[in-house]
Amino acid sequence: MAENLPKKPIMRPGANNKSNTVRSILFTFILLCFGAFLIANMNYGDTKKDEVPISDVIQRANDPEGNIAKITVTGNSLDITLKGKDKPTEISRKDPSGTLYDQGLINYCDGLEGEELTGCQETYPVIEYKEDVDVWGIVLNIALTVLPIVALVFFFSWMMKQANAANNQSMSFGKSRARLYGPDKKKVTFKDVAGNESAKQDLTEIVDFLKNPKKYEKLGAKIPRGVLLAGDPGTGKTLMARAVAGEADVPFFSISGSEFAEMFVGVGASRVRDLFSKAKKNAPSIIFIDEIDAVAHKRDAKGGAGREDEQTLNQILVEMDGFDNDSGVIVMAATNRVDMLDKALLRPGRFDRHVNVTLPERKDRLEILKVHFKGKPVEEDVDLESLAKKTAGSSGADLANIANEAAIGAAREGHKAISNKDVVEAFERVAIGPARKSKVMNEKEKKITAYHEAGHAVVGHVLPDSDPVHKVTIIPRGNTGGVTWFLPPEDRSYKNIYELKDILARAMGGRMAEKLIFGKDAVTTGASSDLKNVAQLAKSMILEEGMGEGTRNLVFPSEATGYYTITTDKPYSEKTAELIDAEIKKLSDEAAKRAEEVLKANKAVLDKLAEELLQHETLEEAELEPILKSAKLPETAKLYK
Numbered sequence: 001m002a003e004n005l006p007k008k009p010i011m012r013p014g015a016n017n018k019s020n021t022v023r024s025i026l027f028t029f030i031l032l033c034f035g036a037f038l039i040a041n042m043n044y045g046d047t048k049k050d051e052v053p054i055s056d057v058i059q060r061a062n063d064p065e066g067n068i069a070k071i072t073v074t075g076n077s078l079d080i081t082l083k084g085k086d087k088p089t090e091i092s093r094k095d096p097s098g099t100l101y102d103q104g105l106i107n108y109c110d111g112l113e114g115e116e117l118t119g120c121q122e123t124y125p126v127i128e129y130k131e132d133v134d135v136w137g138i139v140l141n142i143a144l145t146v147l148p149i150v151a152l153v154f155f156f157s158w159m160m161k162q163a164n165a166a167n168n169q170s171m172s173f174g175k176s177r178a179r180l181y182g183p184d185k186k187k188v189t190f191k192d193v194a195g196n197e198s199a200k201q202d203l204t205e206i207v208d209f210l211k212n213p214k215k216y217e218k219l220g221a222k223i224p225r226g227v228l229l230a231g232d233p234g235t236g237k238t239l240m241a242r243a244v245a246g247e248a249d250v251p252f253f254s255i256s257g258s259e260f261a262e263m264f265v266g267v268g269a270s271r272v273r274d275l276f277s278k279a280k281k282n283a284p285s286i287i288f289i290d291e292i293d294a295v296a297h298k299r300d301a302k303g304g305a306g307r308e309d310e311q312t313l314n315q316i317l318v319e320m321d322g323f324d325n326d327s328g329v330i331v332m333a334a335t336n337r338v339d340m341l342d343k344a345l346l347r348p349g350r351f352d353r354h355v356n357v358t359l360p361e362r363k364d365r366l367e368i369l370k371v372h373f374k375g376k377p378v379e380e381d382v383d384l385e386s387l388a389k390k391t392a393g394s395s396g397a398d399l400a401n402i403a404n405e406a407a408i409g410a411a412r413e414g415h416k417a418i419s420n421k422d423v424v425e426a427f428e429r430v431a432i433g434p435a436r437k438s439k440v441m442n443e444k445e446k447k448i449t450a451y452h453e454a455g456h457a458v459v460g461h462v463l464p465d466s467d468p469v470h471k472v473t474i475i476p477r478g479n480t481g482g483v484t485w486f487l488p489p490e491d492r493s494y495k496n497i498y499e500l501k502d503i504l505a506r507a508m509g510g511r512m513a514e515k516l517i518f519g520k521d522a523v524t525t526g527a528s529s530d531l532k533n534v535a536q537l538a539k540s541m542i543l544e545e546g547m548g549e550g551t552r553n554l555v556f557p558s559e560a561t562g563y564y565t566i567t568t569d570k571p572y573s574e575k576t577a578e579l580i581d582a583e584i585k586k587l588s589d590e591a592a593k594r595a596e597e598v599l600k601a602n603k604a605v606l607d608k609l610a611e612e613l614l615q616h617e618t619l620e621e622a623e624l625e626p627i628l629k630s631a632k633l634p635e636t637a638k639l640y641k
């Protein structure tokens with residue numbers, strides 16, 4: 001669905017000049033080399049010379065009648081000028097192993113002066129020694145001096161090109177980075193977004209701004225600039241932003257905050273600049289910055305924003321402040337963590353419109369499921385209503401995932417259509433992990449698991465403020481040996497302290513049942529995740545909900561609430577810390593005690609349920625009902641309300 005705009009390189013002024021300098025330096029260097037080469041060849045003489053053997057040269061030189069006037073010795077080579085000529089016409093090479101004297105070339109005129117010298121020179125050749133100028137050596141020398149410089153220049157120009165390429169890439173939406181969902185692409189509309197009616201309503205207004213900007217301008221209304229979509233992961237924020245673009249039928253420029261993190265230093269800000277200028281050119285249009293918290297986290301929060309992020313963030317702010325009222329560009333952003341955002345981003349004129357995207361309620365879940373099962377072949381028995389009921393707390397993405405898993409499961413089993421069994425399996429797979437039918441449990445382990453799960457079920461069933469038991473299974477799934485599902489009759493936003501205490505107790509039910517049946521020393525590792533859950537819930541009840549008996553109505557800034565990061569920063573005294581620990585322990589002890597009391601009082605029911613589980617492995621609500629029916633709540637497990 002993502003379309004890449006054709007890459008259009010944007011040359012920055014100056015970038016061109018730099019590469020010109022490089023080119024001229026290179027050109028000079030090549031010229032120099034060429035010149036040196038020419039000089040070298042000139043030195044060796046440009047007229048054609050006859051190569052003669054050294055023995056012949058020596059013979060003629062020693063002969064008073066010989067025709068050689070002058071021998072110029074340069075290193076190993078001899079240039080021979082004949083009598084009556086003014087330029088060497090012959091060339092010869094000495095044997096490199098010895099001196100010329102050894103080889104028989106004698107300078108007869110050495111040491112003579114005046115007329116004697118002239119007379120000698122008429123008879124014998126003048127022998128001149130020229131310094132051995134190794135032209136190639138000179139060239140090599142030059143090369144060795146110049147090459148590192150050239151290499152450096154090359155390296156810098158290469159670096160520059162890289163940086164420019166990165167800039168151009170970001171500026172031109174190349175390489176599948178920033179995406180444009182053009183008007184001709186498959187459009188997402190509000191119809192594709194199920195539920196979330198209030199968010200859609202808020203956004204309809206934005207769509208109208210984009211469609212009829214004139215209408216608002218005429219009345220002098222300020223068009224909103226920034227719309228922040230806030231909500232849990234997977235609730236459809238990204239989908240919603242795309243739907244706005246689809247509804248308004250305007251170009252949609254999208255980039256994810258996390259993509260900035262991968263960029264070259266300094267690129268984030270220029271990227272933002274170009275994103276905005278592109279959007280302005282294509283106005284009316286939408287800029288969508290997904291996961292904006294990645295660049296716009298509080299500058300003083302945990303870890304702090306890096307300098308790079310800060311520049312990116314500042315650039316976003318600068319661009320938004322620079323908008324004219326009639327620019328026709330609306331900036332949307334999405335985040336899971338509004339609390340983490342830099343406050344500067346939320347000021348008027350920036351992201352001052354907030355649209356909350358919430359986890360779907362039961363009827364919305366049903367709508368979302370319908371959207372995602374649409375177009376898939378389903379059997380008559382598929383019960384989306386009950387799936388919607390079971391999936392409290394699931395996000396739209398979770399539900400889409402279940403629908404997809406159901407289809408995959410059905411295909412794997414070779415079904416022609418998705419059956420309800422596929423749907424239930426998909427739900428449990430998504431919630432806990434795939435069933436591990438192949439995992440072998442020995443009889444003893446199976447029995448322990450059966451009692452453990454039965455313990456959860458009996459305690460949960462008996463306690464008055466616990467949700468009803470929906471299903472119990474001892475088929476291993478994910479990391480668990482078995483699962484007991486509790487199902488709230490309806491969605492609830494709040495839980496009271498009694499409900500929470502019952503949750504703690506039923507979580508303890510597994511371990512307590514093991515202890516009751518197999519003895520206190522027979523405890524297994526099967527309850528570790530239950531105990532972790534108990535510890536976590538108890539802690540948050542004390543620290544965050546103010547539910548401690550000795551600390552009632554007091555909440556304590558904790559790591560979870562983001563007020564402090566290092567334990568030494570605890571903004572309360574050691575004495576209070578001890579009190580908190582004691583409160584947490586009290587809650588978990590009470591839960592264990594209540595679970596134990598319930599199980600002791602209903603041992604017969606516990607045995608029966610464990611037995612049935614060993615036999616059938618999975619029991620549904622209807623099968624559980626007759627077994628659990630006779631269980632009673634003992635006085636000792638009641639809460640003092």
Ligand code: ADP
Nearest residue numbers: 193194233234235236237238239368396397400
């Ligand atoms: P977020 O951006 O909030 O994390 P997304 O928009 O990426 O969530 O949602 C992920 C997927 O979940 C979507 O592509 C869509 O398939 C599904 N989804 C989420 N919410 C809804 C919804 N309200 N209606 C239909 N599908 C949804």
Ligand code: MG
Nearest residue numbers: 237238290334
């Ligand atoms: Mg998203």
Ligand code: ZN
Nearest residue numbers: 456510527530
């Ligand atoms: Zn358990």
